[in-house]
Amino acid sequence: MALHFERSEFDARLARLLARMQEEKLDAMLLFAQESMYWLTGYDTFGFCFFQTLVVKADGSLTLMTRSADLRQAQLTSVITDIRIWVDRVNADPTLDLKELLSDLDLLGARIGIEYDTHGMTGRIARLLDQQLASFGQIVDASYLVSRLRLTKSPAEIAHVERAAALADDALDAALSLVKAGADESDILEAMQGAVFAGGGDYPANAFIIGSGAEALLCRYKSGRRKLDADDQLTLEWAGVDAHYHAAMMRTVVIGTPSHRHRELYSACLETLQAIETILMPGHTFGDIFDMHAKIMDERGLARHRLNACGYSLGARFSPSWMEHEMFHMGNPLEIQENMSLFVHMIIMDSDSGTAMTLGQTYLTTSQAPKALSRHPLEFLNR
Helix, strand or coil: CCCCCCHHHHHHHHHHHHHHHHHHCCCCCEECCCHHHHHHHHCCCHHHHHCCCEEEEEECCCCEECHHHHHHHHHCCCCCCEEEECCCCCCCCCCHHHHHHHHHCCCCCEEEEEECCCCCCCHHHHHHHHHHHCCCCEEEEHHHCCHCCCECCHHHHHHHHHHHHHHHHHHHHHHHCCCCHHHEEHHHHHHHHHHHHHHCCCCCCCCCCEHHHHHHHCCCCCCCCEEECCCCEEEEEEEECCEEEEEEEEEEEEEECHHHHHHHHHHHHHHHHHHHHHHCCCCCHHHHHHHHHHHHHHHCCCCCCCEEEEEECCCCCCCCCCCCCCEEECCCCEEECEEEEEEEEEEEEEEEEEEEEEEEEECCCCCCCCCCCCCCCCCCCEE
C-alpha cells in the first residue's frame, strides 16, 4: 500500500473517532468528506466528485462504497479492506445501494451521523439520501465531528505541514527572482508551482491567486495574464503542499516606486499580524483573533477596506478549497489548542485609491507563542 503514515497512526485516529461517536451515541458515521476519508484511512482520490461514502461503525469496522474506477485507488492508498462497488447505469441511484449496504451491516434502526457540509455531498445526493433513510433509522447531521478531530495535528502530520511550509518558501523565492517591470504573470505562476513540484510537493486544493494592477485587489484566482508595469502591484496567495497538507502564504509585492498608501497599508498589516501573534495560543478563541484584527484595522480607519475574516485552519485538503471549516471571524467560540496549523492573513483592498496590500503566513500553535513556519521575514516587498 502507498501510505503516508504508519498503520499505528491510522489506528490512533480511528480510536479518537470512535470515542467521539460514543459520546454522541452514534452507531455509525457516513463520511462524505474526502478529507475525512484520507485522514482516517489514507484513501487518496478525487473520485469524490461522484458518489462515494465510507461507513464507519461503532465497532470500528470500515466499509467503502465507491465506483469501479476507484476500486484500485482505494486498495493501493488506504487501509480499507471492505470495498463495495455501485454500478454506473442509466438512472442510477447509489443511495439505494447504500441503504441496502447499511441493512447488510445490521444498521436498520441505528443512529447514524452524516457529513452533509462537504464538497463530496451534492444537494441532489443529500435529498436522495434523506428520502432513502427517512424511515431507516435516526439521522444526525455530524458534518463537523471528524473535521474538529483533524484540527490538532500529530507529530507525523506536523512533519508534512513543515515540509509544505518549506515548499511555500521555495515558491516565494522563485517568484521574487522574476518579479520586475515587464515580467509576465504566467512566468511567475509557472515558477511558483514548479518550485512546489520540484520539491516533491502536490497540486494545491485550489488555484494559486495571482493578480497585478487593478487585479491585485482580487482575492480569487481568475483566468488571464498580464505583464507588470514599471510601477505596479502584485498580490500572491499560494501554498506549499506535501501529502495534501497545506501551508499557505500571502504577499503583495510593489514594483517600482511604492506609494505612501502602500506603505501605510503595509504598516497596518504588520502591526495587526504582530498583535495577533501575542494571542494566537491556548486560552484564546478563533473569535478573539478576528476581534484583534478588526480593532486595529478599524482604529486606522480601514473598516471599509478589510475583510470579515482573517484566516483559517489548514490541513490535508482536497479540491476545491484548501480552507478548513474553522475560520477567524466574529464570534467564533472555538478555542485555540496546541498543534494546530493556522493561516493568518491581513488583506486590505482600498478600492478608492486602487491600492492593495496583504501579508500572511502559516503558524503552528504551541503552549505559548506560535511558531511561524516560514523562513521569510514579514518585510515590505519592493522590486
